[in-house]
Amino acid sequence: MTKHRWEHAHDWLDHRFAEMESDIQTQLMAVEVDDALITFQRLRTFSKELASQLDGDQIQNRFQSDMDADGFFDVLIKDEYPKGECPDCGEDIPEFATPGESCENCEHVFTESRPNDD
Numbered sequence: 001m002t003k004h005r006w007e008h009a010h011d012w013l014d015h016r017f018a019e020m021e022s023d024i025q026t027q028l029m030a031v032e033v034d035d036a037l038i039t040f041q042r043l044r045t046f047s048k049e050l051a052s053q054l055d056g057d058q059i060q061n062r063f064q065s066d067m068d069a070d071g072f073f074d075v076l077i078k079d080e081y082p083k084g085e086c087p088d089c090g091e092d093i094p095e096f097a098t099p100g101e102s103c104e105n106c107e108h109v110f111t112e113s114r115p116n117d118d
């Protein structure tokens with residue numbers, strides 16, 4: 001049986017991540033910020049390549065709680081209101097406002113699919 005440095009492809013992946021982590025650590029300690037950013041971009045490209053092999057369900061199954069915390073499943077209400085404005089005071093509703101949030105100006109509480117509630 002032949003012997004290889006890495007037994008599984010996952011071990012190689014882990015090695016690549018560890019190598020980039022080590023590079024970033026070294027570069028940051030040497031205050032080589034530009035180099036650290038370049039290494040980070042390599043890490044990002046590498047991760048994107050891996051992620052491209054997953055479908056939406058696989059990503060969601062693995063990262064559901066993180067996605068939830070980031071607001072992935074939140075319903076946005078701005079477009080539910082005429083001109084995207086608060087019905088009470090006319091203040092522009094923030095782009096990512098969700099049901100239950102209130103107007104920063106008058107504290108009107110925004111709701112889903114009920115743009116004309118008084």
Ligand SMILES: [Zn+2]
Nearest residue numbers: 086089103106
């Ligand atoms: Zn308002």
